[in-house]
Amino acid sequence: MPLINEWHASLPYIDGEPGEQARATAQKLISAELSPEHSSTLHPAIPALPGSRFSPLIEQELARKEAGLPLTGGIDLSRYEAPEAPEGPSNTEDEASKALQEWKATLRKAYISSSHLSMRHNNLTLLEEHGKNAWLIGNSQLEDILRDVEKELADTKQAVENVHKDRKLAQEAGHGELAGLEDTWRRGVGSVLDVEVAAENLRMQILDQRRQQAQQSAR
Structure with missing residues (x-):
């Protein structure tokens, strides 16, 4: 049986609701990971259905019910009926x-x-x-x-509700820190882009100056 080590963390109490496009993209990614036989084949982690172990009498009765045959045999009730007197x-x-x-x-x-x-x-x-x-x-x-x-x-x-309450409190307590980290990340990405743009402008200026110097030397 394969071991399932994947786990997925979610922040439902502070994350926003995904839009239709995000849902469609996620569903597309999920469908790409599924095998073509996922709807007709059990997952390898699911054990096979154990076989039935009935006695021969139960098997016989199940076969009778499946065939729709009437019940026969059983207890002989005639022994409890009033017997008739034999002949003289x-x-x-x-x-x-x-x-x-x-x-x-x-x-x-x-x-x-x-x-x-x-x-x-x-x-x-x-x-x-x-x-x-x-x-x-x-x-x-x-x-x-x-x-x-x-x-x-x-x-x-109550235990499930307490878990959800603790989870909500923990997520709400870390909401400010997460928002600050996200803002810091955005500003950091923006700073990196600004540096790359400035570096590209500087490179273009250097190339332009070298081009001008080369033209002046040619004259």
């Missing part, structure tokens, strides 16, 4: 044995259904007795979490 006893020994097995299976299903209904009744009773308090306690805990998050957000906003 038969005269033969084989049919009687078969009927006995069917009765045993029916009784087993009835036991499962009865246990399910009993557990469901107990759970509903517990929910009626303690569910309200648990719900209120859960809401209270969520409210505490919400207050902590809101306090953290408010502290972060």
Whole structure:
């Protein structure tokens, strides 16, 4: 991963707003630095998107949802339904044995259904007795979490605001010095130009005098 060492300093509280021409020039310089694929290719500093790691069951369910197929399988709810009684006893020994097995299976299903209904009744009773308090306690805990998050957000906003205030004060405090340095720089550039103009005039005078002396010597 490449290291990004560039940083850009700005003085938004004392610098003037750039004009349209300055903005267009800056945008032109920025566009010249961008690669042609910048709008379709991620920056090298951005890590690649990690691949998904789902279990085979989740992958199967995602494929089903993507294909728009109906949900199949799942929990067999027929075991909780009231079983139907098998047919009456038969005269033969084989049919009687078969009927006995069917009765045993029916009784087993009835036991499962009865246990399910009993557990469901107990759970509903517990929910009626303690569910309200648990719900209120859960809401209270969520409210505490919400207050902590809101306090953290408010502290972060205040810290950001303090940074902006300190930045503004620092820039405004140095505004006079920057203005003086800029004026000194302008006057220094102007003095350099005046010196260059004077030097050029002096050079022209020297050349003119040499030309005149050369003409007089030729006569």
